Amino acid sequence: MAAQVEALSAPAQIFENAPPFPDDVPTAPLLRLSLAKLLDRDADEVNRFVRACEDLGFFYLDLSGPGDSLLADADALFDVGARLYDLPLEEKKKYDFMHKKSYFGYKGYGANVVDRAGNLDRNEFYNVSKDDILGISDPWPAPNVLDSQRPLLKSFITSSHGIVQLVLELLNEHLRLPPNTLQDMHRIEDRSGDQVRFVKAPPQPPDDKKTALGEHTDFGSVTVLFNRLGGLQVLPPGRDAEWCYVKPLPNHAIINLGDAMVKFTNGLLRSNIHRVVSPPGEQAEHTRYSLVYFNRPADDVMLKRLDSSEMIPPLEKDEVEEEINSKDWIIRRALGHRIAIQGDSAFDFDKIRGTEAKSQRAYL
Numbered sequence: 001m002a003a004q005v006e007a008l009s010a011p012a013q014i015f016e017n018a019p020p021f022p023d024d025v026p027t028a029p030l031l032r033l034s035l036a037k038l039l040d041r042d043a044d045e046v047n048r049f050v051r052a053c054e055d056l057g058f059f060y061l062d063l064s065g066p067g068d069s070l071l072a073d074a075d076a077l078f079d080v081g082a083r084l085y086d087l088p089l090e091e092k093k094k095y096d097f098m099h100k101k102s103y104f105g106y107k108g109y110g111a112n113v114v115d116r117a118g119n120l121d122r123n124e125f126y127n128v129s130k131d132d133i134l135g136i137s138d139p140w141p142a143p144n145v146l147d148s149q150r151p152l153l154k155s156f157i158t159s160s161h162g163i164v165q166l167v168l169e170l171l172n173e174h175l176r177l178p179p180n181t182l183q184d185m186h187r188i189e190d191r192s193g194d195q196v197r198f199v200k201a202p203p204q205p206p207d208d209k210k211t212a213l214g215e216h217t218d219f220g221s222v223t224v225l226f227n228r229l230g231g232l233q234v235l236p237p238g239r240d241a242e243w244c245y246v247k248p249l250p251n252h253a254i255i256n257l258g259d260a261m262v263k264f265t266n267g268l269l270r271s272n273i274h275r276v277v278s279p280p281g282e283q284a285e286h287t288r289y290s291l292v293y294f295n296r297p298a299d300d301v302m303l304k305r306l307d308s309s310e311m312i313p314p315l316e317k318d319e320v321e322e323e324i325n326s327k328d329w330i331i332r333r334a335l336g337h338r339i340a341i342q343g344d345s346a347f348d349f350d351k352i353r354g355t356e357a358k359s360q361r362a363y364l
Contacts, residue, residue: 013250022281028244057270070159075094081198103334105256112337116216122212123201130194160293190298193330199290213276220296225254231279263303299327
């Protein structure tokens with residue numbers, strides 16, 4: 001059974017000091033699902049969950065009740081993230097580990113190419129390894145503002161992974177895979193690229209607003225995202241689709257599927273293209289912080305179509321799947337656009353693509 005998220009009595013979440021999200025911008029048609037109902041296996045809610053995973057690959061998850069402790073952890077970590085980014089730049093740069101072929105630690109503003117025009121990103125990242133926090137690997141050096149919060153980070157990771165395991169369990173049942181097929185590829189105790197990411201995107205100049213994080217699919221399996229300001233956009237299915245904002249909702253996480261789920265199911269499940277731009281309306285004048293838990297398959301899991309379910313479409317005639325494991329896939333995708341280590345190759349978007357073509361196959 002999926003790990004249960006500890007239930008605590010917590011007040012309704014409030015986005016303090018956040019201007020209202022405007023009502024005159026296009027918003028994405030994400031379904032709102034209830035964690036409590038999914039835990040209870042409410043048939044209608046499970047059907048809506050399956051539809052969300054196959055149609056868009058994104059949905060809201062109302063955490064009220066069984067997810068109150070996760071909401072409280074997220075709120076506390078937003079404060080930690082603000083203190084982290086208040087550190088001097090030279091201090092933060094000590095924790096950039098890209099030259100060790102690691103995506104953990106700090107990524108500075110403008111370090112990645114975000115589009116084919118050669119524009120650079122407009123945010124900062126700090127990635128904290130799940131394996132480090134849970135004692136599965138040796139610890140990475142970290143500033144005290146993070147090192148002192150290891151118990152909080154462990155609580156957030158454990159609760160977020162409970163959400164992930166529920167998603168995997170429901171999909172395993174829907175796909176009629178052998179018991180625990182998906183869950184066993186994502187065990188919390190296994191070495192993997194799972195991470196907590198703190199994101200900061202400062203306000204952009206009114207006359208020079210560009211994409212903060214370029215269009216992409218997520219690299220792993222399941223993403224658990226917390227936002228307080230807008231800026232995240234998804235591109236819904238359809239030839240004439242336009243970018244739509246994902247409106248942050250109190251007491252909700254935004255859940256989306258990544259490349260691995262597309263590969264495992266040969267495109268039956270979707271990893272939708274998304275990007276981050278300047279927040280809409282008055283929100284654009286405020287610094288945008290985000291908190292994410294990225295779940296990936298264990299390092300040695302091969303990212304290939306699973307052959308143990310008749311529901312998973314067969315490969316196209318003469319199609320040959322790439323032989324690549326989860327660890328190598330994540331390194332390639334996470335560091336592929338870093339100019340400091342890739343040089344001109346960082347601008348080669350075709351070389352570092354995710355599963356966009358496979359995931360969009362249904363409507364191209």
